[in-house]
Amino acid sequence: MVSSRPGSVANQLLIIGCRKLISASLGLVLRRNRSVNNQLTGNIRMALPVIFSGSKKKRDQILAIDLGTRTTKAVIMQRRGDVHVLSRYLLLDAPIFDKALPPELLTEHLKAVSQAMESKSRLVSLTTNVNDALVKHIEIPRMPLDDMRLILKHNSRNYLQQDLQNYIFDCHLLPESAPDTSKPSSAVPKQKVLVAGGKAQFVNELVEGVKNAGLVANHILPGMIGPVNAFELAQPQAFSNEVVALIDVGFKSSTICILQHGELVLSRVVNMGGDRLSLAVADSMNISYAEAEGIKVGMAGEVQSALESIITPLGRELRASIDFYEHQADRAVSCAYLTGGSTRSEFIVQGLQQELMIEAKTWNPCSFMKLELPPQQAGELEQVAPQLAVAIGAGIAAL
Numbered sequence: 001m002v003s004s005r006p007g008s009v010a011n012q013l014l015i016i017g018c019r020k021l022i023s024a025s026l027g028l029v030l031r032r033n034r035s036v037n038n039q040l041t042g043n044i045r046m047a048l049p050v051i052f053s054g055s056k057k058k059r060d061q062i063l064a065i066d067l068g069t070r071t072t073k074a075v076i077m078q079r080r081g082d083v084h085v086l087s088r089y090l091l092l093d094a095p096i097f098d099k100a101l102p103p104e105l106l107t108e109h110l111k112a113v114s115q116a117m118e119s120k121s122r123l124v125s126l127t128t129n130v131n132d133a134l135v136k137h138i139e140i141p142r143m144p145l146d147d148m149r150l151i152l153k154h155n156s157r158n159y160l161q162q163d164l165q166n167y168i169f170d171c172h173l174l175p176e177s178a179p180d181t182s183k184p185s186s187a188v189p190k191q192k193v194l195v196a197g198g199k200a201q202f203v204n205e206l207v208e209g210v211k212n213a214g215l216v217a218n219h220i221l222p223g224m225i226g227p228v229n230a231f232e233l234a235q236p237q238a239f240s241n242e243v244v245a246l247i248d249v250g251f252k253s254s255t256i257c258i259l260q261h262g263e264l265v266l267s268r269v270v271n272m273g274g275d276r277l278s279l280a281v282a283d284s285m286n287i288s289y290a291e292a293e294g295i296k297v298g299m300a301g302e303v304q305s306a307l308e309s310i311i312t313p314l315g316r317e318l319r320a321s322i323d324f325y326e327h328q329a330d331r332a333v334s335c336a337y338l339t340g341g342s343t344r345s346e347f348i349v350q351g352l353q354q355e356l357m358i359e360a361k362t363w364n365p366c367s368f369m370k371l372e373l374p375p376q377q378a379g380e381l382e383q384v385a386p387q388l389a390v391a392i393g394a395g396i397a398a399l
């Protein structure tokens with residue numbers, strides 16, 4: 001779903017929420033970037049507007065859950081006027097399963113999260129990992145958004161270079177760039193679009209799992225978008241004025257999003273993350289995975305070469321995406337902003353910085369929020385914060 005009028009996001013949610021025909025669609029909710037003259041840029045929110053069947057009253061509290069492959073991260077966020085409040089967070093081992101997460105296990109897990117969080121709100125905003133949601137930039141002839149979704153559904157090979165059966169899509173219009181007068185203009189005017197897609201069955205199962213846990217799904221957000229939303233509010237200057245790379249180092253995979261003056265211009269997935277780091281330590285020392293993980297977290301310097309054997313190719317792959325962008329756009333990326341569990345390690349951050357060849361640092365996705373956390377959580381937040389970016393981005397999408 002795309003909104004182009006101020007304040008229309010909630011209305012659109014409601015409208016789409018009432019329409020049965022997209023009752024399980026991934027939606028893209030866009031908030032206008034007020035700093036840029038009426039352009040559709042900036043904060044991108046993918047949402048599952050479906051089941052939002054309440055009144056037009058804005059949600060003032062949300063339980064946002066990042067269903068990470070290794071660790072579930074959850075936050076309770078509130079909106080009081082212009083102020084976002086963080087009142088609790090949770091890190092919990094993700095359920096272990098073979099191929100697809102069985103719905104009953106998802107329900108049990110969500111119940112455990114909501115009990116631990118003592119959430120007053122039943123509304124949840126969820127994220128999916130990169131394997132369950134597709135995010136892609138395309139060009140498509142101009143047409144109404146409803147038609148665009150249908151065209152993608154029936155012609156995924158044409159526009160997304162993949163046969164995606166039983167997928168649902170949503171589209172976010174990207175701002176027009178200045179016309180290239182050196183090339184003859186094409187007969188059919190085209191529009192740049194950011195597409196989100198997910199398997200209908202997966203989305204339905206997620207919604208069902210949430211419902212069976214006694215909760216109400218308000219949004220589903222591709223995890224990759226979470227840090228983008230949080231970055232806009234936590235680092236507004238860099239967001240609007242710079243070209244930056246947001247990198248999230250996950251468990252099996254990592255993501256890179258390049259933001260050019262508030263616009264998401266490139267996103268890529270690299271199939272390496274914390275899991276490969278632990279495996280490399282386990283292999284090199286011939287110890288169990290659990291022991292290796294402990295050493296990685298507690299004594300990274302002792303297993304330097306094993307960690308470097310993964311950090312180096314990971315950093316190079318990420319650098320290749322930056323090179324690709326810089327070559328295409330003829331602009332330089334000024335800084336890499338890192339999130340994800342592995343970036344809680346200074347050793348890993350430094351190793352990545354070396355390969356990325358630009359300044360690379362973690363950032364605090366909670367910095368724009370008023371903190372009303374229990375004292376122990378407040379004390380630990382600084383350490384945990386880089387791992388919460390995706391959950392916070394999902395919370396922002398809903399508030």
Ligand SMILES: Nc1ncnc2c1ncn2[C@@H]1O[C@H](COP(=O)(O)OP(=O)(O)OP(=O)(O)O)[C@@H](O)[C@H]1O
Pocket residue numbers: 067068069070071072094129130249250251252253254273274275278293296297339340341342343344345348387
């Ligand atoms: N202090 C630390 N030092 C190094 N690694 C850490 C530290 N804390 C957590 N990790 C690693 O972070 C990884 C989990 O990160 P994260 O929670 O970002 O992944 P995830 O969100 O579950 O995965 P994905 O995003 O791929 O779905 C694990 O491999 C864990 O070992």
Ligand SMILES: [Mg+2]
Pocket residue numbers: 068069223250251340390
């Ligand atoms: Mg993650």
